[in-house]
Amino acid sequence: MSAILVLDDITVSFDGFKALDRLYLAVDEGELRCIIGPNGAGKTTMMDVVTGKTRPDKGKALFRQEVNLAMLSEAEIAREGIGRKFQKPTVFEQLSVMENLELALSGPRGILRALRFRPSPREKERMEEVLATVGLLESGERSAGELSHGQKQWLEIGMLLAQEPGILLLDEPVAGMTDAETAKTAELFRSLAGKHTLVVVEHDMDFVAALGGKVTVMAEGRVLSEGSLAEVQADERVIESYLGR
Ligand SMILES: Nc1ncnc2c1ncn2[C@@H]1O[C@H](COP(=O)(O)OP(=O)(O)O)[C@@H](O)[C@H]1O
Ligand SMILES: [Mg+2]
Incomplete structure (x- = not known):
């Protein structure tokens, strides 16, 4: 397998404090990678x-071995096919589930143009496929504001998927979800891996295990340990600095 993302010797300082300190991280295409670690890591x-x-x-931050992300703007990186989901859902509550997806598909054209956006038959098919993937096929006409917290998170993941990203970055995606929603999200992510590369930051160890x-x-700011969950849980350095506390 080949690495789709390589962070090579990355340092980020804030007023002399190194938030990232010569970080090296490589993620293979199609992987479902979990990143854990204490607050402030x-x-x-x-x-x-x-x-x-x-x-x-x-x-350097290399995407598909050749694109140095450190040289691109946020918009250019999004166009390269790197999608990110923040912790708080940012769906448009007044719009329907389907309209939210249309917005995502229409891209950065401004909301007025997006609302006049007419999806092609191919795009309609794509949106239904996405709704089915995230378990919202029956909810396409509902307003997003009526969805449960978990469903809003899935809609937002659907909005990312509509843009067919190569990499999905998800920061604490199951925070605030019920156990049942968390289990469904684990199932969803496992089904997305392979077709997409997922990098998931999470604290919920049951979710990481799932x-x-x-x-x-x-x-x-560095990688302390890497491997299967069982391997990192058995790593002395991890037990000392994080899991053992
Ligand atoms: N914009 C910023 N300005 C100053 N310090 C920051 C900034 N962003 C993050 N930090 C610091 O960098 C460190 C790493 O933060 P962060 O990446 O948010 O950690 P994590 O997500 O693992 O909890 C923390 O000590 C945090 O306070
Ligand atoms: Mg964080």
């Missing part, structure tokens, strides 16, 4: 570097 900063929100002081992918433990 640099997990969100790592995602900020990948999406262009934060510029590294040093190092995802079943490789786990990277970050601490103090």
